[in-house]
Amino acid sequence: MPNVIQLLPDHVANQIAAGEVVQRPASVVKELLENSIDAKATDIKLVVKDAGKTLIQVIDNGVGMNVTDARLCFERHATSKIRHAEDLFDLHTKGFRGEALASIAAIAHVELKTKQDQEELGIHLVIEGSKFVSQEVAVLPKGTSFLIKNLFFNIPARRNFLKSDVVEMRHIIDEFQRVVLAHPNIYFTLIHNGSEVFNLPASNYRQRIVNILGGKSNEKLVPVTEETEIVKISGFIGKPEFAKKSRGEQFFFVNDRFIKSSYLHHALMSAYEGLLKEGNQPSYFLYLQVPPHTIDINIHPTKTEIKFDDEQSLYAILRASVKHSLGQFNVAPVLDFERDPNLDTPYEYKDKDSSMPIIQVDANFNPFAEEVSTKATTTTSSSSSFGFKSNFPKRESASWESLYVDLKSDTEEVVSISFESEEVTGSLFDETEVEKTTTTYQIHKKYIVSSIKSGMLVVDQNKAHQRVLYEQFLANITVQSASSQKLLFPLELFYSFDEIQFIEELKPSLENTGFIFDEIGSESILISGIPVNIQESEVSIVLEELLSNLQNEIPENSFSLNDGIAKTMAKSLAIKTGTFLNVKEQENLVNSLFACKDPNVSPFNKPTFITLSVEDLDKKFAL
CATH class of the missing domain: 3.30.565.10 (Histidine kinase-like ATPase, C-terminal domain)
Structure with missing residues (x-):
């Protein structure tokens, strides 16, 4: 054989x-x-x-x-x-x-x-x-x-x-x-x-970070330094207010080698506890120097994972160092026991009552009172009602009624003007229309309940609105007929180089949704128009989530790219759980949902509503 x-x-x-x-x-x-x-x-x-x-x-x-x-x-x-x-x-x-x-x-x-x-x-x-x-x-x-x-x-x-x-x-x-x-x-x-x-060019760590991420990143950085027998830590962390949804600007270096460590990342996130919004990720550029014999880097083909001898001590040191830097540079809230004595109430005023200021009004003052005029050639010096003297010559004029003499017609007609009283005496609609029965109700600012012939309909307002917005955005991108609202002042947003490159790739699709880009520079973009259903304050949030969701893998074909943009924008702009909706808004949302092509599921394949029949309710009470 x-x-x-x-x-x-x-x-x-x-x-x-x-x-x-x-x-x-x-x-x-x-x-x-x-x-x-x-x-x-x-x-x-x-x-x-x-x-x-x-x-x-x-x-x-x-x-x-x-x-x-x-x-x-x-x-x-x-x-x-x-x-x-x-x-x-x-x-x-x-x-x-x-x-x-x-x-x-x-x-x-x-x-x-x-x-x-x-x-x-x-x-x-x-x-x-x-x-x-x-x-x-x-x-x-x-x-x-x-x-x-x-x-x-x-x-x-x-x-x-x-x-x-x-x-x-x-x-x-x-x-x-x-x-x-x-x-x-x-x-x-x-x-x-x-x-x-x-x-x-060759520089220091801070300048290298700024050269890569852009000049605006300098104000976001907080230095971190710590030296112990186990590890020497240096580098920078980002301020909490500049945290993003994506994890792109997070770097750990051990002995000048880039690594990925969920363990060390957890230590840093615990130091930011209470300072970040849910789902946000801080930026950090941390350099760790440890003795070479205390690590093993030969455990992964790409050598991006490292095994430490004493991970627990390293975790504690890193967490404490980051927390100390956040407090030292007044980034984290601290208790302030120092007060300015100049802002204290004097001791002798502690038993005194506050007195209201006295306002004096001259009841005899009439700005329309007729003044006795003198000859036009005589220079007068009179006192005004405000106590100021005038040295200018006063012109002789007739009474104010003479201004309207020429406007009188031959046939004196008396025009009577009636003013509308502030009291509401009637109703704009008939009583039968006002007393219309409400058919929808909101529960816990999360679900909309409506009665149907077979029983009851329960709609998730967030997922339903996602479906409505998703089909609207997708239709606008496909047909290229989106409406835009012009901004009074152009909106300037700053991004890193790779994010700018990514926005340039998305620009045609974003313009079809209603965005108008005036300029895309090396570090910033200038937006002069936005979609009609987006507030100006939401633009940066929408673009940030869009970059976070599509940054790793850009779809190969345009439909997948447009679909991803529509999904992300719908998720960002949909009505959040906890938002109160009045009756008109509830009815409009339900009607818009069932006008969609696929109202049953959200863009992420989650159910938008459920139905409970009368038989289902009867079974609940029959138990």
């Missing part, structure tokens, strides 16, 4: 390893940027074309490689970061597994140009699908340049699973931001399709 188990060829093993290491173009960006940082580069440039599907290039001024190292770096498990197994628990570099470059070379066309400072010439390698195509010497500047073209060219199935350029570029920007925030001392540049996206 022949052997069943066989050794895989190297190129097949590399392609399988690439499935873990290279999930999308952003994975390649992460690996190459980390290699440049490990090479002690001070200037790193990232060039991307078609969201990395066509081209990814990383150019740095690091130490470079010689000929042997340049060829050996593409072999599996080849690395300069570790020598022994014990080195895994004392890591000071980024990449250490030695599979990244081998995996990338197995699924793309790779060109490597590298030169060391002491060498006169560099090396130029060309690799296609793990095969060395050419190797030659070249005149190159100091450093290394990795050029990755046609990613997944030999794995079409994986390439077909890639999302749109907008989504893939968002993932690249996310990975880019995670790296640049951890290393503000390095000059970073990002270029996409020939246009410069980020130009980040």
Whole structure:
């Protein structure tokens, strides 16, 4: 019987390893940027074309490689970061597994140009699908340049699973931001399709955050500093009033490596307890320095998860540090035992009663009283009723009745004017119309109850209004006939760079709902018109929830995108539970619901109403 188990060829093993290491173009960006940082580069440039599907290039001024190292770096498990197994628990570099470059070379066309400072010439390698195509010497500047073209060219199935350029570029920007925030001392540049996206000179942590998120983010930051034997904490947290629905601006860095930790996130959220609205998320950029032997970072392929030796102590220290910063900078409410003595009531006034001010009125004053006029040529000096003297000449004029002499007709007609009394003497409607029986009732400001022939109808006012608004917005977007209300003053809203890019993608659909954009800048947008059923104060909330819901995955087709926008706006603007509705509003909501195409469920497939028949009620009382 022949052997069943066989050794895989190297190129097949590399392609399988690439499935873990290279999930999308952003994975390649992460690996190459980390290699440049490990090479002690001070200037790193990232060039991307078609969201990395066509081209990814990383150019740095690091130490470079010689000929042997340049060829050996593409072999599996080849690395300069570790020598022994014990080195895994004392890591000071980024990449250490030695599979990244081998995996990338197995699924793309790779060109490597590298030169060391002491060498006169560099090396130029060309690799296609793990095969060395050419190797030659070249005149190159100091450093290394990795050029990755046609990613997944030999794995079409994986390439077909890639999302749109907008989504893939968002993932690249996310990975880019995670790296640049951890290393503000390095000059970073990002270029996409020939246009410069980020130009980040070397700076400090605060300036790097502001350069990425925009100038308005500076006023949102509160510094955090704490140093103990277990951990050294530094960084910034966001003020509670600037919290958002999304979790995009939340970064933990451990030893200059970005990590995700729900445990540490819970510690920070507990420090914000009582300061945030329900569902809001604060921003934070926290840098933790711990001894390398107290953490294990080799538990996840992407190395974004870390296991700590003493998680409980770290939890307590982080929570206390954030809470202290919130109180120290007067962000959290504190008890103030100091008072201003100047605001106290004097002791001698404690038994005195307050006296009302006296108002004196001259009952004889009449502003329409006729004054005795003098000759026009004589300058008079008379006292007015207000006690001021006038030195201007007084003109001689007839009585005020003379002004209307010419208006009298030949036939003197007396026009009588009757004024309407304030007392209400009648009714605008007939008594039979006013005494109409109410057919709807509101229960606990949440449900609307109405009687029907078969029994009783109970409507959830929030979900019903969601259905009504959803169909209205979807119809407006589809037909492109939405109405807008112009704002007296344009509304300016500030967003980060990636949020601005996302709003530009949504702009056509948002304009079909009634938004009018005057300008979309690099850090802010200017809105001059909004949909008729949105208040000006609700615009920022609606856009924020829209960005939060659609930020991770932008739908591929326009219908799914429009559907997502309509759902989000309907959910944001629907009548909330606890809102009182009068009888007219209740009836209007019920009638609008049953005028919808699908009144049975909300846009999120939740029932909008239930019916209770008379038989159901009889059974309840028959028990």
